[in-house]
Amino acid sequence: MYAGLDFGTSNCSIGTMVENEPTLIPIDGGRTRLSSCLFIEREVIKPFDVARSDLMSRVSTLDSAQNTETLISIARKQMQAEHRNKAISFKQAASIVDALKSNGDVIFGEEAELTHIDDPESGFYVKSPKSFLGADINKDQQVVFTRIVEKMLAHIKQEAESVKNEELNDVVIGRPVNFHGLLGNDGNEQALAIIGEAAQTVGFKHVEFLMEPVAAAYDYERQLTTDKMVLILDLGGGTTDCSVIKLGPSYSHLEDRQNCILSHTGRRIGGIDLDNKLALMQFMPHFGKDAVFKTGLPVPSTLFRQAVSVNDVGAQRDFNLVRTGREIEDYCLRSNDTRLRRLQQLRDGKFGLRVSRSAEQAKIDLSDNTLVDIPMDYIESGFDISVSRDALAESIADELSKFEMLMHEAIQQAGVQPDVLYVTGGTAMSPVVQQWINGVFPGMPIVVGDHFGSVTSGLVTQAARLFK
Ligand SMILES: Nc1ncnc2c1ncn2[C@@H]1O[C@H](COP(=O)(O)OP(=O)(O)OP(=O)(O)O)[C@@H](O)[C@H]1O
Numbered sequence: 001m002y003a004g005l006d007f008g009t010s011n012c013s014i015g016t017m018v019e020n021e022p023t024l025i026p027i028d029g030g031r032t033r034l035s036s037c038l039f040i041e042r043e044v045i046k047p048f049d050v051a052r053s054d055l056m057s058r059v060s061t062l063d064s065a066q067n068t069e070t071l072i073s074i075a076r077k078q079m080q081a082e083h084r085n086k087a088i089s090f091k092q093a094a095s096i097v098d099a100l101k102s103n104g105d106v107i108f109g110e111e112a113e114l115t116h117i118d119d120p121e122s123g124f125y126v127k128s129p130k131s132f133l134g135a136d137i138n139k140d141q142q143v144v145f146t147r148i149v150e151k152m153l154a155h156i157k158q159e160a161e162s163v164k165n166e167e168l169n170d171v172v173i174g175r176p177v178n179f180h181g182l183l184g185n186d187g188n189e190q191a192l193a194i195i196g197e198a199a200q201t202v203g204f205k206h207v208e209f210l211m212e213p214v215a216a217a218y219d220y221e222r223q224l225t226t227d228k229m230v231l232i233l234d235l236g237g238g239t240t241d242c243s244v245i246k247l248g249p250s251y252s253h254l255e256d257r258q259n260c261i262l263s264h265t266g267r268r269i270g271g272i273d274l275d276n277k278l279a280l281m282q283f284m285p286h287f288g289k290d291a292v293f294k295t296g297l298p299v300p301s302t303l304f305r306q307a308v309s310v311n312d313v314g315a316q317r318d319f320n321l322v323r324t325g326r327e328i329e330d331y332c333l334r335s336n337d338t339r340l341r342r343l344q345q346l347r348d349g350k351f352g353l354r355v356s357r358s359a360e361q362a363k364i365d366l367s368d369n370t371l372v373d374i375p376m377d378y379i380e381s382g383f384d385i386s387v388s389r390d391a392l393a394e395s396i397a398d399e400l401s402k403f404e405m406l407m408h409e410a411i412q413q414a415g416v417q418p419d420v421l422y423v424t425g426g427t428a429m430s431p432v433v434q435q436w437i438n439g440v441f442p443g444m445p446i447v448v449g450d451h452f453g454s455v456t457s458g459l460v461t462q463a464a465r466l467f468k
């Protein structure tokens with residue numbers, strides 16, 4: 001079997017062609033979208049392994065209103081949880097490196113996040129590994145991230161194979177124009193090497209990469225009956241990618257599409273950066289960001305910035321230093337502002353990722369509401385933070401203008417004016433983002449694709465071209 005696999009910063013999905021239609025495969029308890037995170041418990045247990053016959057007997061006990069593929073995915077998830085509950089630990093892992101070496105059971109997706117929230121000290125949690133692959137990480141960290149990517153890819157592969165009851169050998173994996181990180185092209189090479197090596201290790205025999213905006217374009221092309229010059233905008237979790245590309249019936253049959261792709265631009269900025277910014281601008285003031293010392297001088301803002309920069313390896317390392325803890329204690333003693341104790345609680349309780357998740361929740365809830373209240377009980381009992389849609393718009397104005405620049409750059413590099421703007425990616429779900437997109441090119445038709453499925457469907461389309 002061949003597949004297209006979107007290894008996203010926030011979400012992963014995989015699909016294959018079914019009756020000539022790209023179709024996503026359920027890989028997470030019946031869902032086709034797996035949150036890009038994993039949790040390895042300190043108490044190492046054997047990985048889940050189930051005989052096909054046992055799996056199918058479990059499927060036969062489930063409510064059969066759903067299709068068999070979804071039921072298999074649900075049954076696997078149930079059985080994995082049961083396995084975890086009754087398995088006996090064979091060792092205690094001292095570090096994430098040790099845990100990865102032990103090759104024990106790993107929890108993936110939303111369940112990983114919930115397990116981490118429930119008890120952060122009970123294991124090792126990694127969120128959005130993709131956002132670290134292009135970063136300035138040393139050799140040891142590269143090895144760790146390669147193992148982590150292997151775990152994720154192996155899990156996705158296994159889930160898909162079990163659902164389809166077929167071996168999966170050939171894959172087209174999406175890649176952003178630029179990975180998150182400050183290393184430029186070296187970072188891109190590093191990230192591709194990590195993903196490529198991991199994919200081979202877990203048993204994919206043929207691995208090809210395709211730019212994510214081009215994949216989104218191929219998905220859009222399936223519905224075109226006339227040729228069009230299209231500006232693609234993929235607003236993802238970690239990266240934003242643009243491409244100007246010639247699409248339509250005159251081109252879709254061509255084996256080599258290189259001449260159709262007129263430009264690519266991409267930046268390491270996406271939904272996570274909106275969360276970080278919202279956390280900094282709307283959450284951190286409640287943690288004392290604008291506090292003053294008894295002398296009247298302002299408390300420095302660096303630590304607040306570090307606290308919420310959850311996808312910045314350097315910032316997280318610095319924030320977790322022992323001396324940072326002492327610095328915050330010093331702030332608390334030198335100021336009468338009690339909000340600073342919340343910053344201390346954030347650091348001591350390792351709640352950085354939870355605050356980031358709360359900010360993301362606020363951003364997502366603001367899609368359907370103009371004002372939201374986000375509970376922050378894990379910081380302080382009865383504490384919550386109100387955020388308005390206008391405050392979100394104000395907080396992310398810089399990021400929106402960076403997205404806009406990317407689109408202009410893509411058009412400039414292409415040297416042609418697009419006929420239509422095709423938008424995809426989860427970040428484009430936000431009405432604040434949508435309103436801004438509408439204002440950038442007044443009069444240009446905008447087509448909104450499947451926010452979470454376009455890239456994968458395009459990767460499947462490409463996989464079919466290459467491997468069918
Ligand atoms: N309703 C919403 N409003 C705003 N943002 C949303 C909404 N729903 C999801 N998101 C955001 O969409 C992002 C995930 O989008 P998507 O799944 O397209 O990213 P990805 O493909 O994993 O990332 P990338 O392509 O950058 O690797 C997250 O940042 C999430 O917070």
Ligand SMILES: [Mg+2]
Binds near residue numbers: 006008212234425
């Ligand atoms: Mg994406």
